[in-house]
Amino acid sequence: xxxxxxxxxxxxxxxxxxxxxxxxxxxxxxxxxxxxxxxxxxxxxxxxxxxxxxxxxxxxxxxxxxxxxxxxxxxxxxxxxxxxxxxxxxxxxxxxxxxxxxxxxxxxxxxxxxxxxxxxxxxxxxxxxxxxxxxxxxxxxxxxxxxxxxxxxxxxxxxxxxxxxxxxxxxxxxxxxxxxxxxxxxxxxxxxxxxxxxxxxxxxxxxxxxxxxxxxxxxxxxxxxxxxxxxxxxxxxxxxxxxxxxxxxxxxxxxxxxxxxxxxxxxxxxxxxxxxxxxxxxxxxxxxxxxxxxxxxxxxxxxxxxxxxxxxxxxxx
Amino acid sequence: xxxxxxxxxxxxxxxxxxxxxxxxxxxxxxxxxxxxxxxxxxxxxxxxxxxxxxxxxxxxxxxxxxxxxxxxxxxxxxxxxxxxxxxxxxxxxxxxxxxxxxxxxxxxxxxxxxxxxxxxxxxxxxxxxxxxxxxxxxxxxxxxxxxxxxxxxxxxxxxxxxxxxxxxxxxxxxxxxxxxxxxxxxxxxxxxxxxxxxxxxxxxxxxxxxxxxxxxxxxxxxxxxxxxxxxxxxxxxxxxxxxxxxxxxxxxxxxxxxxxxxxxxxxxxxxxxxxxxxxxxxxxxxxxxxxxxxxxxxxxxxxxxxxxxxxxxxxxx
Amino acid sequence: xxxxxxxxxxxxxxxxxxxxxxxxxxxxxxxxxxxxxxxxxxxxxxxxxxxxxxxxxxxxxxxxxxxxxxxxxxxxxxxxxxxxxxxxxxxxxxxxxxxxxxxxxxxxxxxxxxxxxxxxxxxxxxxxxxxxxxxxxxxxxxxxxxxxxxxxxxxxxxxxxxxxxxxxxxxxxxxxxxxxxxxxxxxxxxxxxxxxxxxxxxxxxxxxxxxxxxxxxxxxxxxxxxxxxxxxxxxxxxxxxxxxxxxxxxxxxxxxxxxxxxxxxxxxxxxxxxxxxxxxxxxxxxxxxxxxxxxxxxxxxxxxxxxxxxxxxxxxx
Numbered sequence: 001x002x003x004x005x006x007x008x009x010x011x012x013x014x015x016x017x018x019x020x021x022x023x024x025x026x027x028x029x030x031x032x033x034x035x036x037x038x039x040x041x042x043x044x045x046x047x048x049x050x051x052x053x054x055x056x057x058x059x060x061x062x063x064x065x066x067x068x069x070x071x072x073x074x075x076x077x078x079x080x081x082x083x084x085x086x087x088x089x090x091x092x093x094x095x096x097x098x099x100x101x102x103x104x105x106x107x108x109x110x111x112x113x114x115x116x117x118x119x120x121x122x123x124x125x126x127x128x129x130x131x132x133x134x135x136x137x138x139x140x141x142x143x144x145x146x147x148x149x150x151x152x153x154x155x156x157x158x159x160x161x162x163x164x165x166x167x168x169x170x171x172x173x174x175x176x177x178x179x180x181x182x183x184x185x186x187x188x189x190x191x192x193x194x195x196x197x198x199x200x201x202x203x204x205x206x207x208x209x210x211x212x213x214x215x216x217x218x219x220x221x222x223x224x225x226x227x228x229x230x231x232x233x234x235x236x237x238x239x240x241x242x243x244x245x246x247x248x249x250x251x252x253x254x255x256x257x258x259x260x261x262x263x264x265x266x267x268x269x270x271x272x273x274x275x276x277x278x279x280x281x282x283x284x285x286x287x288x289x290x291x292x293x294x295x296x297x298x299x300x301x302x303x304x305x306x307x308x309x310x311x312x313x314x315x316x317x
Numbered sequence: 318x319x320x321x322x323x324x325x326x327x328x329x330x331x332x333x334x335x336x337x338x339x340x341x342x343x344x345x346x347x348x349x350x351x352x353x354x355x356x357x358x359x360x361x362x363x364x365x366x367x368x369x370x371x372x373x374x375x376x377x378x379x380x381x382x383x384x385x386x387x388x389x390x391x392x393x394x395x396x397x398x399x400x401x402x403x404x405x406x407x408x409x410x411x412x413x414x415x416x417x418x419x420x421x422x423x424x425x426x427x428x429x430x431x432x433x434x435x436x437x438x439x440x441x442x443x444x445x446x447x448x449x450x451x452x453x454x455x456x457x458x459x460x461x462x463x464x465x466x467x468x469x470x471x472x473x474x475x476x477x478x479x480x481x482x483x484x485x486x487x488x489x490x491x492x493x494x495x496x497x498x499x500x501x502x503x504x505x506x507x508x509x510x511x512x513x514x515x516x517x518x519x520x521x522x523x524x525x526x527x528x529x530x531x532x533x534x535x536x537x538x539x540x541x542x543x544x545x546x547x548x549x550x551x552x553x554x555x556x557x558x559x560x561x562x563x564x565x566x567x568x569x570x571x572x573x574x575x576x577x578x579x580x581x582x583x584x585x586x587x588x589x590x591x592x593x594x595x596x597x598x599x600x601x602x603x604x605x606x607x608x609x610x611x612x613x614x615x616x617x618x619x620x621x622x623x624x625x626x627x628x629x630x631x632x633x634x
Numbered sequence: 635x636x637x638x639x640x641x642x643x644x645x646x647x648x649x650x651x652x653x654x655x656x657x658x659x660x661x662x663x664x665x666x667x668x669x670x671x672x673x674x675x676x677x678x679x680x681x682x683x684x685x686x687x688x689x690x691x692x693x694x695x696x697x698x699x700x701x702x703x704x705x706x707x708x709x710x711x712x713x714x715x716x717x718x719x720x721x722x723x724x725x726x727x728x729x730x731x732x733x734x735x736x737x738x739x740x741x742x743x744x745x746x747x748x749x750x751x752x753x754x755x756x757x758x759x760x761x762x763x764x765x766x767x768x769x770x771x772x773x774x775x776x777x778x779x780x781x782x783x784x785x786x787x788x789x790x791x792x793x794x795x796x797x798x799x800x801x802x803x804x805x806x807x808x809x810x811x812x813x814x815x816x817x818x819x820x821x822x823x824x825x826x827x828x829x830x831x832x833x834x835x836x837x838x839x840x841x842x843x844x845x846x847x848x849x850x851x852x853x854x855x856x857x858x859x860x861x862x863x864x865x866x867x868x869x870x871x872x873x874x875x876x877x878x879x880x881x882x883x884x885x886x887x888x889x890x891x892x893x894x895x896x897x898x899x900x901x902x903x904x905x906x907x908x909x910x911x912x913x914x915x916x917x918x919x920x921x922x923x924x925x926x927x928x929x930x931x932x933x934x935x936x937x938x939x940x941x942x943x944x945x946x947x948x949x950x951x
Contacts, residue, residue: 113445128747131463146765149481164783430762466798
C-alpha cells in the first residue's frame with residue numbers, strides 16, 4: 001500500500017517521497033518499507049534510531065524523526081495507529097490461495113476443515129473437525145486433534161501434538177481508547193509459530209502477534225487451559241502446568257517451570273531455568289536464572305514459606 | 318402450557334381459574350402469564366407485589382400471595398421449581414424451524430453448522446466448524462471464527478468478533494439439592510445477548526440465563542478464557558483481561574476494567590468505571606464508581622499496596 | 635506384545651520366560667500380564683508385593699523383585715518407562731473398527747464426527763461438530779453439545795450433558811526428563827469414564843489416565859473451564875464452580891463442594907462432604923469429612939476469616 005494512500009485514509013499529511021509500505025512494526029523492528037509509530041514518549045530513543053520508512057508521531061516529537069524516515073504527524077497517535085493497523089488486516093481466510101498441499105503419509109480427515117494455501121507435512125494427522133487456516137503450516141509427524149483451530153498464517157512444527165479445543169492464532173488483546181471510553185481495535189496482523197516437539201493440552205489459547213510472531217519454542221509442553229498473549233516468546237523446554245496465563249510480549253528463557261494457575265503480566269523478561277510454584281503472580285522481570293519464586297506479589301520461594309509461617313503464627317496469636 | 322397440566326405434572330393442587338402459562342420467571346420480573354416461585358423467604362416482599370400468574374410457594378407463605386396470583390403450595394419449593402423448569406425446556410435444536418436466512422454479502426462457510434431458524438445479517442462471516450443454533454441471530458459485519466458455538470436463541474450483535482472455541486449460550490450452573498445430596502437441574506431456559514461492537518477472545522464461555530437474558534453490552538472486549546455466568550449483565554465498554562470469571566446474576570456498569578484472573582461471586586452490583594487489578598476476588602457490591610480495587614478479600618488498591626508493604630516488613634522481621 | 639520384543643526395543647536384557655504383555659500399569663495395579671516400573675524408591679514396598687509380569691527397575695533394586703516377576707534392569711527408569719509407554723500407545727483413531735452403532739431414538743447429527751467403533755445409546759443427542767472417538771461410548775438420554783470432543787476409548791454415562799467445547803480424554807500431562815532438560819512423553823494409554831447423571835459445562839478438559847481410568851462419578855456437576863488431570867477420581871454428587879483445576883491422581887469423596895478458581899495439586903485424597911471456598915489452594919490431603927477450607931496455603935475457613943481480620947487490622951495500624 002502506498003504511503004500517500006495510507007496518509008489520505010488516516011487524514012494525515014506527510015513530506016518526502018512516497019513509499020510502498022509492506023506493513024507496520026515497532027520502532028526497533030521496522031524495516032525501511034514499514035510504518036511505525038511513537039505512542040509513548042518512553043520510546044523516544046527508539047524513534048531517533050528507527051529504520052522505519054515512516055512513523056506516526058505527535059507534533060512535539062516530529063523534530064526527532066530521523067532524516068530517512070517520513071513523519072506523519074497526528075493528534076492522537078494510539079488511535080491513529082489503531083486505524084492504520086486496520087488497513088493491513090488480511091481477511092480471515094484467503095479463498096484464492098492454491099489448494100492445500102499435504103505431504104506423503106499424512107492422514108487429513110475429510111471432515112477436517114483445511115483452507116486454501118495451507119501446507120501439511122509428512123506423516124501428519126489432522127483429525128475431524130480441526131481447522132487449518134489459509135497459509136498455515138503443519139509440520140511432519142504432528143497430530144492435530146479434533147476441533148483444534150489453527151488460524152491463517154500460523155505455523156506448527158514437527159512432532160507436535162495439539163489437543164482438542166485449542167486455538168492457535170486468535171487475535172491478541174489490544175485496543176486504543178477514545179476520550180469517550182470506547183475501545184478501538186488494534187488489528188493483530190502477526191502470526192504464531194509453534195516450534196518442533198511442542199505439546200499443547202486442550203482448550204489452550206495462543207494469540208497471534210500484533211506485528212511479527214508469538215513463539216512457543218522447541219520442546220515446550222503446555223498443559224490444558226494455558227493462555228499465551230500476543231508477541232510472547234516462550235523458551236525451549238519449558239513446562240507449564242494447567243491454567244497458566246501469560247500477558248503480551250512476555251519472554252521466558254529455556255527450561256522454565258511454571259506451576260498451575262500462575263500468571264504473568266505483560267512485557268516481562270524471565271531468565272532461563274526459573275521455577276514458579278503454583279499460583280505465582282509475576283509482575284516483574286527476573287534476571288538471575290535458576291531461582292524458585294512464589295506468591296503474589298512475587299517473592300523468592302524461601303521467603304514465601306517464611307511469610308506463611310509468620311501468618312500462621314499471626315492467626316494463632 | 319396450561320397451569321392445571323403443570324400442577325398435575327408437579328403433583329400439586331391450586332385454586333383459581335386455569336391459565337395459559339408462557340414461561341417461568343422471578344417474582345419481580347414475572348408477567349401475569351408466567352409462573353414464579355418463592356424459594357427463599359428473603360424475597361417475601363417481592364411475593365407480596367408480584368404480578369406473576371401463579372407462584373410455587375411453601376404453605377407458610379400462601380397467605381401472602383396476592384389476590385391476582387394463584388398459589389401452588391409445595392413442600393420443597395426449590396426442588397419443585399427445578400422440576401417445573403424442565404417442563405419449559407426447549408429441545409437443543411428446533412429442526413422444524415424454517416431454513417436459516419443469510420443477509421446480502423455474508424459468507425457462511427458450507428462447512429459451518431447453521432441450524433434452522435437461524436438468522437445471519439449482512440456482510441457477516443461464519444467460518445468452517447462454527448455452530449449457529451436454532452433461532453440464533455448473528456448481526457451485520459460480524460465474524461464468527463471456526464469452532465465457535467452459539468446455542469439456540471442467542472443473539473450476537475453487529476461488528477462483533479467471536480474467536481475460535483468460544484461458547485455462547487451453554488447452560489448456566491444451577492441446581493436444587495435433595496436431602497440425599499443429589500443435584501436436580503434447574504433448566505436454563507433463557508438466552509444470551511451480545512450487543513454490537515463486542516469482541517470475545519478464544520475459549521470463552523458465556524452462559525445462557527435461567528430466565529430472561531445474559532447480557533454483554535455494546536463495545537465490551539473480553540480476552541481469552543473468560544467465564545460469564547447466567548444472568549450477568551456486563552456493561553458497555555468494559556475490558557476483561559484473560560481468565561476472568563463472573564458468577565451468576567452479577568452486574569457491571571460501563572467501562573469497568575477487570576484485570577486477569579479476577580473473579581466475582583454471584584449477585585453483585587459493580588459501579589461503572591471501576592477498576593480491578595489482577596486476580597482480584599470480588600465478593601461484595603461496589604457503589605462508588607471510579608475506584609481501583611485489589612486483593613482477596615477485596616480492598617482498595619492503595620490499602621492492598623500498604624498491606625503488601627507490611628507483609629514484606631513482616632517477612633524480614 | 636512379547637516381552638522379549640519390548641526388551642529389545644528398549645535395549646534391555648531380562649531373564650525368565652517370555653511373556654505376552656497386554657499393557658503397562660503401576661506396581662500396585664499391574665496384573666501378571668502387565669509391565670510395571672519402580673521409578674521412585676518410595677514405592678519399594680509396592681515392588682516387593684507386585685503381581686506385575688515384569689518390571690523396569692534400577693540395578694540396585696533388582697534383588698527386591700518378586701520371584702514371579704521378571705526384572706528388566708535399566709539405567710534410567712523414568713526415561714525407559716516413558717519409552718515403553720510409546721510401545722503401547724494406540725493411534726488416535728481406529729479406522730478399522732466396525733461402523734458406529736446408535737441406539738433407538740437417538741439423534742446423531744450427520745454433521746457430527748463419529749468414528750468407527752463408537753457406541754451411542756438410546757435417545758441420545760449428538761450435535762453437529764461434536765467428535766466421538768473410536769470405541770467411545772455415549773449413554774442413553776445423554777446430550778453431547780456442538781464441538782465437544784470425546785477421545786477414543788472414553789465413556790460417558792446416561793443422562794449426562796456435555797457442553798460445547800469440552801474435551802474428554804485429552805492426554806494427561808506427564809513427561810520424563812533428560813539430563814539435557816528435554817521432556818520425554820509418557821504416553822497416556824488409559825481412558826476417561828464419566829458416570830451417569832453428570833453435567834459438564836463448556837470448555838472443560840478431562841484428561842485421560844496414563845494407565846487405567848480417570849473418573850467423574852455419578853451425579854457430579856462441573857461448571858465451565860474445569861480442568862481434571864489424569865487418573866483423578868471425582869466422587870459422586872460433587873459440585874465444582876467454574877475455573878477449578880485438579881492435579882493428577884487426586885481423589886475426591888462424594889458431595890464435595892469446590893468453589894470457583896480452586897486448585898488441587900496432584901496425588902491428594904479429599905474426604906467426602908468437604909467444602910472449599912473460592913480460590914482455595916489445596917496441597918494436602920484431608921481426612922476428616924464435613925469441614926470447610928479456604929485460602930492458600932489451605933486452612934480451616936474459620937481460621938482464614940480470623941487471618942483476614944488480623945490482616946485488616948495490620949493494614950490500619
